[in-house]
Every structure is written in structure tokens, then in C-alpha cells.
Amino acid sequence: MKLRARDEISAEEEAAIRSSLLPRAAVPADTTIIRPGEELRHSTLLLDGIACRYKDMRDGQRQITELHVAGDFLDLHSFTLKRLDHFVMALTPCKLALMPHTKLTEITERHPHLTRVYWFGTNVDAAVHREWEVSLGRRSALSRLAHLFCELNVRLEIVGLSDGMYYDLPLTQAEVADCLGITPVHCNRVMQELRERKLLEWKGGRLSILNRDELARVGEFDPAYLYLEKRRR
Amino acid sequence: MKLRARDEISAEEEAAIRSSLLPRAAVPADTTIIRPGEELRHSTLLLDGIACRYKDMRDGQRQITELHVAGDFLDLHSFTLKRLDHFVMALTPCKLALMPHTKLTEITERHPHLTRVYWFGTNVDAAVHREWEVSLGRRSALSRLAHLFCELNVRLEIVGLSDGMYYDLPLTQAEVADCLGITPVHCNRVMQELRERKLLEWKGGRLSILNRDELARVGEFDPAYLYLEKRRR
DNA sequence: CGATAGCTTGAGTAGATTCAAACAGAGTGG
DNA sequence: CCACTCTGTTTGAATCTACTCAAGCTATCG
Numbered sequence: 001m002k003l004r005a006r007d008e009i010s011a012e013e014e015a016a017i018r019s020s021l022l023p024r025a026a027v028p029a030d031t032t033i034i035r036p037g038e039e040l041r042h043s044t045l046l047l048d049g050i051a052c053r054y055k056d057m058r059d060g061q062r063q064i065t066e067l068h069v070a071g072d073f074l075d076l077h078s079f080t081l082k083r084l085d086h087f088v089m090a091l092t093p094c095k096l097a098l099m100p101h102t103k104l105t106e107i108t109e110r111h112p113h114l115t116r117v118y119w120f121g122t123n124v125d126a127a128v129h130r131e132w133e134v135s136l137g138r139r140s141a142l143s144r145l146a147h148l149f150c151e152l153n154v155r156l157e158i159v160g161l162s163d164g165m166y167y168d169l170p171l172t173q174a175e176v177a178d179c180l181g182i183t184p185v186h187c188n189r190v191m192q193e194l195r196e197r198k199l200l201e202w203k204g205g206r207l208s209i210l211n212r213d214e215l216a217r218v219g220e221f222d223p224a225y226l227y228l229e230k231r232r233r
Numbered sequence: 234m235k236l237r238a239r240d241e242i243s244a245e246e247e248a249a250i251r252s253s254l255l256p257r258a259a260v261p262a263d264t265t266i267i268r269p270g271e272e273l274r275h276s277t278l279l280l281d282g283i284a285c286r287y288k289d290m291r292d293g294q295r296q297i298t299e300l301h302v303a304g305d306f307l308d309l310h311s312f313t314l315k316r317l318d319h320f321v322m323a324l325t326p327c328k329l330a331l332m333p334h335t336k337l338t339e340i341t342e343r344h345p346h347l348t349r350v351y352w353f354g355t356n357v358d359a360a361v362h363r364e365w366e367v368s369l370g371r372r373s374a375l376s377r378l379a380h381l382f383c384e385l386n387v388r389l390e391i392v393g394l395s396d397g398m399y400y401d402l403p404l405t406q407a408e409v410a411d412c413l414g415i416t417p418v419h420c421n422r423v424m425q426e427l428r429e430r431k432l433l434e435w436k437g438g439r440l441s442i443l444n445r446d447e448l449a450r451v452g453e454f455d456p457a458y459l460y461l462e463k464r465r466r
Numbered sequence: 467c468g469a470t471a472g473c474t475t476g477a478g479t480a481g482a483t484t485c486a487a488a489c490a491g492a493g494t495g496g
Numbered sequence: 497c498c499a500c501t502c503t504g505t506t507t508g509a510a511t512c513t514a515c516t517c518a519a520g521c522t523a524t525c526g
Contacts, residue, residue, distance in 0.1 A: 129363055130318065
């Protein structure tokens with residue numbers, strides 16, 4: 001569903017993907033899925049739940065560099081990198097599937113178009129990283145928070161997990177703070193501001209957007225970096 | 234030279250690359266090379282000079298998301314993305330070469346290994362973006378600046394443009410500030426601090442590292458994210 | 467019902483910004 | 497050769513955003 005949102009995938013390609021995937025047991029929340037430096041022989045596809053990439057610092061702080069939702073590969077880049085430079089962690093209970101790198105090698109040898117589709121996928125990941133750099137470097141805490149909620153709204157819409165106004169977001173404020181490069185206390189305060197401005201509600205792990213246009217304006221959100229327009233084959 | 238630092242490239246693969254490259258006229262400093270949204274039919278290789286990727290904000294501020302040095306593709310990701318979500322600009326006079334996307338398509342069809350090498354290249358770009366997210370989100374201005382100088386030192390060493398202690402860095406403090414997500418004024422002040430601590434000198438566009446270990450300590454610099462170890466074929 | 471995780475509030479502080487002005491060096495023209 | 501301009505660097509003072517540390521609150525769960 002995620003691939004077909006942006007590309008034409010033939011039945012043969014779909015079969016190649018399906019036959020390459022191995023089921024993997026579900027993991028509970030706060031499970032470390034991949035550690036930096038460990039040698040990887042497969043890439044992991046997230047079927048359900050929310051996961052993240054993060055890097056930690058000497059003093060115990062961490063920076064989450066990307067959030068993942070259903071349909072995302074957590075580490076398609078490990079196919080070429082072999083070892084990651086960051087952690088991957090389940091933030092909520094997650095369902096996973098594995099794609100062995102041997103199968104990915106076969107895909108690069110037999111399915112050039114599918115190879116480009118997967119390469120495209122890692123490039124969209126990089127585009128998200130760039131947009132987060134802009135948030136972290138130049139946007140106010142309020143704007144960063146608004147931007148994050150807008151991004152998740154669009155990404156969840158693609159896979160049918162948001163209707164554009166409501167979606168499940170069972171994260172803590174501390175986890176969101178780790179995405180935004182701020183402290184949990186400050187995250188709480190800017191969250192209150194978004195609430196007071198009647199832009200959204202967030203309780204019980206469920207986010208309700210009350211004013212989508214104004215939220216996008218506050219977050220300076222332009223979804224172009226998510227590359228949603230369908231590409232020609 | 235850059236590819237061979239991390240991979241084994243056969244003579245046949247080298248020939249395929251060389252025959253795909255087209256020369257392009259040199260551009261002066263401050264030239265916009267690629268604008269967001271424009272349709273691209275080739276990727277640009279930087280042969281000499283310093284360039285950057287940046288995104289601009291409504292209020293005129295900008296965030297540089299990556300610096301590029303000789304040997305880097307400025308937009309290898311445009312092969313799969315077709316349009317970029319950011320600007321690419323020459324910060325110093327730059328020499329460029331072009332690789333048509335048609336040639337890259339041929340490579341994905343005829344040279345699976347070389348395809349993985351190029352895919353790897355875009356994944357290292359993403360790793361740099363992640364490390365910058367950590368700098369922007371969690372490191373102090375002093376630490377960010379030290380980290381940037383360490384990163385450039387290593388990346389320039391790979392292509393023979395740094396001996397590990399000295400390298401040319403003909404940028405302005407304002408440009409560096411745009412990398413670090415701070416103001417030029419603050420960049421100037423933390424620059425003074427690095428100088429007072431006798432970690433480095435930077436004048437006349439030339440950087441001299443006086444205490445590499447301490448600089449790396451201040452910047453919490455670990456080059457693992459640059460993936461320098463040579464990979465097996 | 468107490469324990470716990472997560473959220474909220476307050477007061478004081480630190481890091482970075484803003485705005486303004488001064489300074490240094492390189493290049494230019496009279 | 498000197499004055500002039502321009503770009504980039506440096507300095508100072510006031511301000512603001514976000515941080516720190518601490519405590520109190522609230523909902524959930526066993």
C-alpha cells in the first residue's frame with residue numbers, strides 16, 4: 001500500500017517482495033530492535049506499531065532522528081551499510097517482518113525497477129532527516145511540534161491509519177521531546193500552547209487535529225519532502 | 234578515490250563510470266546549482282570546491298543540511314527522486330561533472346554491484362544527515378562547531394585534501410552558522426572559544442587543527458557514521 | 467489501595483538571540 | 497597612493513527561549 005502510493009508495482013514484483021518476507025515475532029514496547037555496529041543480514045519491515053531511529057549521547061541524552069509507522073522499512077539502508085550507526089527501537093508494541101539481504105541482492109540482480117523503488121524509499125528517509133534538520137536548526141519548539149504532528153498525519157494517511165483529523169499516537173511527551181531536541185518539561189509547555197490555541201487535542205494516546213490549516217501554518221509544514229506524487233515507471 | 238576508499242571497484246566498473254560522465258562548466262561561488270522542484274535528468278558530481286544542500290524558510294533564514302567536498306555527488310538521490318526538496322549551491326567556485334539518469338538506469342540494469350555502491354553512497358549521505366540532527370538537537374553550539382570541523386577533516390582526508398591537521402576551508406562564519414543552526418554572531422563567539430582553548434586556528438580560509446584529540450572530545454566526534462571501513466564485495 | 471509512570475507547575479538560570487555599532491582587510495577608482 | 501567601499505569579523509547590552517531542579521498532581525494498574 002505504501003509502495004503503490006508512489007509507484008506502479010507489477011504483480012510479478014509484488015510476488016517477489018511477498019516471497020522474500022519472513023515473519024518475525026511481535027516485540028513489546030521499548031524493545032531495542034537493532035543496535036549500532038551489529039552485523040545485519042536482513043532488513044526489517046514494520047507491519048504495525050511505532051518505532052524510531054535514535055542516537056544516544058555520553059550524558060544519557062538521546063536524539064530520535066526519525067519516527068516509523070506501519071509500512072516503513074526500519075533499516076532498508078542496512079542492506080548496503082551492513083551495520084547501522086544508530087539504534088532502532090519499538091516505542092509501542094510492534095509487528096515486524098524480515099527481508100534477508102540475500103533476497104535484496106537477488107532483487108538488485110533481477111528487478112532493476114524494484115531496486116529503484118527501494119532505493120527511492122531510502123532517499124525519502126533521507127528527505128525526512130533533512131526536514132528534521134531544518135526543524136531542529138531553525139524552527140521554534142512550538143513550530144517543531146506542530147510540524148511533527150502534521151508529518152505524522154500525512155504519513156499515517158498514506159497507509160490508512162489517519163483520516164486527516166484523527167490518529168492514534170501512543171507516545172509519551174518525553175519521547176516526542178527526544179524527536180524535537182527539547183526537554184520533556186518544555187515539550188509539555190508548548191503542547192499546552194497548541195491546546196490553548198485550539199489547534200489540537202492529544203489525550204489517551206489519540207491525537208485530534210482541530211484546525212489543520214492553522215497547524216500547518218504554525219509548523220511551516222509543506223509535504224513536498226515526503227514525495228507523495230505518483231511517479232511514472 | 235572516494236569510492237575505492239570504501240569499496241572494491243573493478244576496471245570494468247570504473248570504465249562504466251568514466252564513460253557516463255559529462256564535463257560541465259565551472260561555476261563561481263554562490264551559484265545556485267539546483268532548485269527544489271525542478272525536474273532533473275542527470276546527477277551532478279562535485280570535482281572541486283565546496284557546495285551545500287540547504288532549505289530556506291519563509292523569514293529568509295536557511296538551514297544547510299549537508300556540506301559537500303570534492304568526490305561527492307551533490308544529488309545522486311535525484312536519480313530516484315527526480316525532483317529535489319532542497320537547494321544545492323556552490324559555496325566556493327566549483328568544478329562539476331554530470332551523470333545522465335539514463336546512464337544510471339543502465340548501471341542499475343547492467344552493474345548490480347555498482348548499483349549497490351551508489352545506493353550505499355546515498356545512504357552515507359543520510360547517515361551524515363542523522364549525525365547533524367544529533368548536533369542540532371542535542372549538542373551545544375561549541376560542540377557542534379568542533380564536530381563539524383572534525384567531520385570535514387575526515388572527509389577531506391579520504392580524498393587527499395587534508396593531512397589530518399590542515400585543510401582549506403574558504404567559508405564565512407555566516408555559512409558555518411547556517412550549518413549549525415545558530416546566528417553568525419554566536420558562531421563568532423564560540424569560534425573564539427575554540428581558539429582560546431587552543432584547539433584550532435582558522436584564518437585566510439585555512440583551518441589548522443592544534444589539538445585533534447581534544448577537538449574530537451569537545452565535539453563528541455566518532456567517525457563511525459561515515460562508514461570508512463572497506464566493505465567486502 | 468499504594469505504587470508508578472507520565473503530566474503539570476513554579477522559580478531561578480543559562481545559552482543563544484537581537485540590534486547596533488565598530489573594526490579589519492581586500493579590492494577599486496580617482 | 498590614498499580614500500572609499502564592501503564584505504566579513506568582532507564587541508556590547510538587553511532580551512528571550514529553553515533549561516534545570518524541584519515538587520505536586522493525575523491516571524492507571526496490579
